Every structure is written in C-alpha cells, then in structure tokens.
Amino acid sequence: MMRRPAALLTLCASLVFVTQALAADLPQRWVSAGGALSEWISLLGGAQRLVGVDTTSQHPETLKDLPSIGYQRQLSAEGILSLRPDLLVGTEEMGPPPVLAQVRGAGVRVELFSSTAQLAAVDDNLKHLGALLGREQKAAALAADYRQQLEALQAKLKQAQTTQKAPGVLLLVGHGGAKPMIAGKGTAGDWVLQQAGARNLADNQGYKNFSAEALAALDPDVLVVSDRSLDGEQALQALLKENPALAASRAVKDQRLVRLDPTLLVGGLGPRLPAALHELARAFYPDAQATLAP
Amino acid sequence: MKRLMPPRTLFITLTLLCLLAIWLSLALGPVSLPLLDTLRAGLRLMGAPIAADGLEQAELILGQIRLPRTLLGLGVGAVLALSGVAMQGLFRNPLADPGLVGVASGAALGAAVAIVGGSWMGGIAEWFAPYLLSACAFVGGLGVTALVYKLGRRDGQTHVATMLLAGIALTALAGSAVGLFTYLADDATLRTLTFWNLGSLNGASYQRLWPLLLVVLAVALWLPRRAQALNALLLGESEARHLGVEVESLKRELVFCTALGVGAAVAAAGLIGFIGLVVPHLVRLLAGPDHRVLLPASLLAGGALLLFADLVARLALAPAELPIGIVTAFIGAPFFLFLLIRGR
Numbered sequence: 086m087m088r089r090p091a092a093l094l095t096l097c098a099s100l101v102f103v104t105q106a107l108a109a110d111l112p113q114r115w116v117s118a119g120g121a122l123s124e125w126i127s128l129l130g131g132a133q134r135l136v137g138v139d140t141t142s143q144h145p146e147t148l149k150d151l152p153s154i155g156y157q158r159q160l161s162a163e164g165i166l167s168l169r170p171d172l173l174v175g176t177e178e179m180g181p182p183p184v185l186a187q188v189r190g191a192g193v194r195v196e197l198f199s200s201t202a203q204l205a206a207v208d209d210n211l212k213h214l215g216a217l218l219g220r221e222q223k224a225a226a227l228a229a230d231y232r233q234q235l236e237a238l239q240a241k242l243k244q245a246q247t248t249q250k251a252p253g254v255l256l257l258v259g260h261g262g263a264k265p266m267i268a269g270k271g272t273a274g275d276w277v278l279q280q281a282g283a284r285n286l287a288d289n290q291g292y293k294n295f296s297a298e299a300l301a302a303l304d305p306d307v308l309v310v311s312d313r314s315l316d317g318e319q320a321l322q323a324l325l326k327e328n329p330a331l332a333a334s335r336a337v338k339d340q341r342l343v344r345l346d347p348t349l350l351v352g353g354l355g356p357r358l359p360a361a362l363h364e365l366a367r368a369f370y371p372d373a374q375a376t377l378a379p
Numbered sequence: 380m381k382r383l384m385p386p387r388t389l390f391i392t393l394t395l396l397c398l399l400a401i402w403l404s405l406a407l408g409p410v411s412l413p414l415l416d417t418l419r420a421g422l423r424l425m426g427a428p429i430a431a432d433g434l435e436q437a438e439l440i441l442g443q444i445r446l447p448r449t450l451l452g453l454g455v456g457a458v459l460a461l462s463g464v465a466m467q468g469l470f471r472n473p474l475a476d477p478g479l480v481g482v483a484s485g486a487a488l489g490a491a492v493a494i495v496g497g498s499w500m501g502g503i504a505e506w507f508a509p510y511l512l513s514a515c516a517f518v519g520g521l522g523v524t525a526l527v528y529k530l531g532r533r534d535g536q537t538h539v540a541t542m543l544l545a546g547i548a549l550t551a552l553a554g555s556a557v558g559l560f561t562y563l564a565d566d567a568t569l570r571t572l573t574f575w576n577l578g579s580l581n582g583a584s585y586q587r588l589w590p591l592l593l594v595v596l597a598v599a600l601w602l603p604r605r606a607q608a609l610n611a612l613l614l615g616e617s618e619a620r621h622l623g624v625e626v627e628s629l630k631r632e633l634v635f636c637t638a639l640g641v642g643a644a645v646a647a648a649g650l651i652g653f654i655g656l657v658v659p660h661l662v663r664l665l666a667g668p669d670h671r672v673l674l675p676a677s678l679l680a681g682g683a684l685l686l687f688a689d690l691v692a693r694l695a696l697a698p699a700e701l702p703i704g705i706v707t708a709f710i711g712a713p714f715f716l717f718l719l720i721r722g723r
Binding site (some may be wrong): 140155159168182184189271 | 408409411436439440443444445509564565566570571574579581582583584587608616693696697698699700702
C-alpha cells in the first residue's frame with residue numbers, strides 16, 4: 086500500500102515534466118502577417134512572442150513598435166529570417182508563394198489561416214492559434230463568446246426589424262474624403278453591413294468608384310463612412326466637402342452618417358468586430374437603441 | 380569637349396564595380412552573417428571540402444536566397460541595358476527606351492490578364508499555375524512587339540518612324556486595356572498588379588532563373604557581333620546600306636533581341652524602369668558612342684547598377700522590402716542629372 090502514493094507522485098511529477106516539455110516545444114518566436122491574426126494572438130496572451138508583424142497589424146497599438154515585415158502580399162524571405170522566427174502565421178492572402186517556399190525551406194514553420202468573413206473561420210482560426218500558443222481553453226472561450234455575441238445581435242436585430250424596416254445603406258471607403266468607393270457584393274464591408282442588419286444598396290462586385298448621380302438614384306437611408314486617413318467627425322466633413330452632391334441625399338439630410346474603422350475591413354474577422362457591429366446596428370435602428378447595447 | 384575614358388580603363392572599372400556589386404549582394408542582407416561564415420559557406424557551395432558545422436544557416440541564405448537573387452539581378456540589369464543600346468541604335472536617338480516598341484506595355488498587359496483574369500481561366504494545370512504570370516508577361520511583350528514591327532513594315536522595308544508611332548499607339552492601347560483590368564480587379568489582385576508594376580527581385584529561385592539566363596546569354600553573345608553594323612547605322616540608314624550593312628535584317632534582329640530580352644527580364648522580375656534608358660546613355664557619356672565598347676560596357680554597368688539598387692531595396696526598410704523599380708529611378712535619376720549638368 087505504501088507504493089501507491091509514491092507511484093501517484095511519480096505520475097504527477099512526470100505529467101508536470103511532460104506539460105513543461107510541451108510548452109517548450111511550442112513556437113516561441115512568432116511573426117504575424119495578418120491584422121486580425123495579430124489581434125487574436127495578443128488577446129490570447131501571445132503578444133510577447135511576436136517578434137515582427139506586417140503592415141496590416143495595427144491593433145493593439147503596441148504592435149506598431151515591432152519590426153515591420155512590410156505588406157503581407159509582398160514579404161521578403163531574408164527579412165523574415167533576420168527576425169529568427171520559429172513560426173510565421175498569415176492568411177491565404179500572404180505571399181508571394183516563392184518567398185513562403187524559401188521561408189519554409191529555412192526551417193520556419195508556416196501556418197495558414199482563413200481570412201474569409203465567416204464565423205466558422207473564426208472558430209477554426211482560434212482553435213489553431215490556441216493550439217500553437219498552448220492556450221486551447223482560452224481560445225475556445227473566446228470563440229464561444231464571439232459566436233454568442235454575433236448570434237445575440239442577430240436575435241436582437243430580428244426583434245428590432247418587427248417595428249422598423251431594414252435601412253438601405255451604402256458603405257463608402259475613402260481617403261481623406263476624396264473619391265470614395267462603394268463596398269459591393271462579396272466584400273468584407275458587405276458582410277459587415279448585413280451582420281449589422283442593413284440592406285446593402287450597392288449591387289456591384291467588389292469595391293467600385295461611384296458617380297454622384299448613381300448615388301442619388303440609390304438614395305440610402307444611412308451612409309457608413311470608412312476613411313483611411315481621417316478620423317471621426319473630420320472624415321464625415323471631408324467627405325461632404327469633397328462630394329457636394331452627397332448633401333442632397335436622404336442620409337445627409339437626416340444626418341445619418343456613421344463612421345467605421347477601416348482596419349476592421351481587412352484581413353478577416355477580428356476581435357473588435359462585434360462591438361463595431363453593435364454600434365452600427367444602433368445607428369441603423371435608432372428606435373431599438375436600448376436593446377441593441379452590447 | 381570632355382576627354383573620354385579609354386575603353387581599357389572603362390572595362391577594368393566596370394568589371395571591378397560589377398564584382399564589388401556581386402560581392403556586396405552576396406554578403407549583405409537583412410540577416411547579418413559574419414563575413415567568415417559567408418566566405419566559408421560560399422566555398423562550400425562551390426564544392427570545397429569544409430566542415431558544415433554551424434554553416435547551415437549561412438549556406439541556406441547564401442545558396443537559396445542571395446545567390447539566385449544576385450544572378451537574377453545581374454541578368455535582368457544586363458539584358459535591360461543591352462536592349463536599351465539596341466533601341467537607341469535602332470532609332471538613332473539617345474532618348475529611345477525598350478518600351479518604345481511596346482514590349483513593356485505588352486508585358487504589363489499580359490501580366491494584368493494573368494493576375495486579374497487568372498481566376499476566370501479555369502482548368503490551368505497545377506504545375507503551370509505558378510508560371511502563368513511570367514508566361515503571360517513574356518507572350519504579351521513579344522506579341523505586342525511583333526505587331527509593332529509588322530505595322531512598321533511596308534514594301535519589304537521597315538520604316539523606323541512608322542514603327543515608333545505604332546509603338547506609341549499600341550502602348551496607349553495596351554495601357555487602356557491594363558486600365559480596364561485594373562477596374563475589374565478586386566482588392567487582392569489590384570495590390571498584386573500594383574506591386575508587379577514596380578518590379579522586384581524578391582523570391583528569386585533557380586527554376587525561374589534558367590530561362591532568363593539563357594536569353595541573357597543569347598542576347599549578350601548576339602548583339603556585340605552586330606556592333607560594327609550598329610556603328611554604321613549611326614550615320615543613317617542609306618549610308619549604312621552603302622557601307623554594306625544589311626539594314627533590314629539588322630533592324631529585325633535588334634527588335635527581336637529587345638523583345639526577347641526585355642520580355643524575359645520582365646517575366647522574371649516585373650517592370651523595372653530606367654535601366655534601359657539610362658545605362659547606355661551613361662556609358663556613352665563616359666566612353667563615346669562606339670558600339671564595340673558601348674555594348675559590353677552597358678552589360679556590365681546594367682548588371683552592377685541593378686544589384687546596387689537591389690541592395691538599397693532590401694536593406695533600406697529591412698525586414699520589409701522596397702520594390703526595386705522605386706529605387707532604380709530614385710538613385711539613378713539624380714545621378715543621371717548630375718552627369719548631364721557636369722558634362723555641359
């Protein structure tokens with residue numbers, strides 16, 4: 086009988102060793118080439134493992150202090166290798182392929198993630214990241230929470246739509262207000278509008294320039310403005326100043342202009358999206374403000 | 380008039396410059412390798428019996444990344460400069476540029492078709508997909524140049540002036556077609572297209588290198604044989620004819636070499652401007668217009684200049700990288716201006 090506790094002790098000790106050994110086997114030096122991925126990594130507590138990020142990794146702010154490996158589609162093999170990474174993570178947008186082959190050839194693990202705007206992609210990505218970080222539970226919790234937030238929003242929107250018709254909306258993506266483009270079908274912007282309970286009035290594919298006349302004909306109830314160089318009120322003012330024709334539209338007359346952070350629209354679904362969607366939904370359904378609080 | 384550099388001095392200088400460029404291109408990069416490791420890894424790659432201990436990293440970076448990149452840079456720079464000489468000789472105008480016969484715009488159109496239209500063309504064999512862009516750029520460049528040449532032919536003669544105008548017209552036409560593809564492109568393909576138009580030696584690999592090096596070798600061996608004929612052409616077409624030069628076949632060869640060379644360079648590294656225009660000009664400022672000197676000297680100078688530009692491209696923003704087309708113009712243009720002002 087005396088042997089058993091000893092055996093148990095040995096078992097416990099060996100288990101501790103095994104988990105420690107596993108933790109040491111996890112990749113320690115990470116390079117991330119994807120904005121949303123970098124955000125998720127930071128949320129999962131892996132920020133201190135990042136040794137380099139690409140130019141789309143803008144959140145959280147601290148990532149901007151890391152060495153930049155350039156734009157995710159235009160990576161340089163030697164540049165990445167100079168950071169001595171164990172792991173390069175990115176979406177299928179990462180490239181060019183010959184460079185990825187060189188990085189792999191140098192013994193760096195390259196892991197690909199999905200940047201499609203679908204909840205299932207978020208689940209998969211988080212599971213994958215969790216395993217790579219050794220934080221499976223935290224990742225599962227985050228994924229469940231994400232799903233729950235988006236599903237709750239859909240339920241509330243359904244509720245709100247019983248009293249108010251879904252508004253017709255256009256999403257304008259621009260630079261300092263000049264020559265904005267409309268987010269059409271198949272874009273991340275389109276997905277965002279739909280998730281926030283709007284009808285996207287644009288039926289073009291991808292992001293396209295628009296004419297003031299076409300915009301007048303579509304006559305949106307709400308304009309969502311996503312400006313890459315200006316913030317908040319300034320962005321809205323600049324847009325109206327550069328495009329005086331907009332002033333005649335219903336959205337401007339009713340002062341229903343909403344701004345959206347443009348970094349939410351690139352590189353897949355990130356952790357800041359549910360809050361942004363709730364905010365948009367509140368702007369789309371002013372009567373249901375209270376119920377649509379996150 | 381300013382005294383010219385004797386050919387011997389010029390060749391020695393340029394050869395040394397080229398060797399220096401090759402050495403720096405192999406020795407410098409975002410990954411800082413100790414000089415000794417670079418040397419030993421280099422010797423090992425050449426087959427010297429040196430122990431591999433601790434050299435894996437250096438050997439990989441040298442052999443798989445820097446060497447193919449250096450060879451690509453040399454090849455592209457050399458062939459662009461040679462094509463520049465050929466075009467300036469053909470048009471008898473130092474402002475001529477390989478783009479004049481439509482090869483660059485044709486290649487850009489081919490690339491746009493491959494990048495934007497690639498997803499629409501179903502059923503591309505898997506092994507071919509990575510080469511689609513290069514193949515389309517090459518075919519586009521050759522195709523448009525062939526058309527320009529054809530339009531310049533009349534009564535069994537090539538009218539250079541007509542060819543020039545046809546080149547301008549077709550460049551505009553190809554430009555608008557590229558514009559149409561740009562309009563149809565989505566975000567992802569648009570970015571790829573933009574970067575392709577700026578050129579890059581990034582991601583060079585041996586598989587993609589061989590076709591280019593073969594073309595460079597062919598052009599580099601062929602054009603110097605026609606140096607005397609090019610010299611005669613400088614006097615004028617009828618004068619050259621009286622001197623016994625077969626002008627028609629010379630023109631055909633010049634156009635063909637340019638289309639082949641620039642087409643292959645563009646297919647391998649994207650559009651890299653400036654080298655083809657400025658390198659021959661620069662060499663002419665230093666050593667005069669004799670094509671027997673101009674051709675080989677431009678080859679050396681083109682290769683060296685592109686390697687130096689690439690060094691800046693890969694080191695300036697490391698670990699990120701600049702497109703090389705930005706650098707060639709950015710360091711080349713002021714240097715060119717300096718030479719012009721000094722030469723006055």
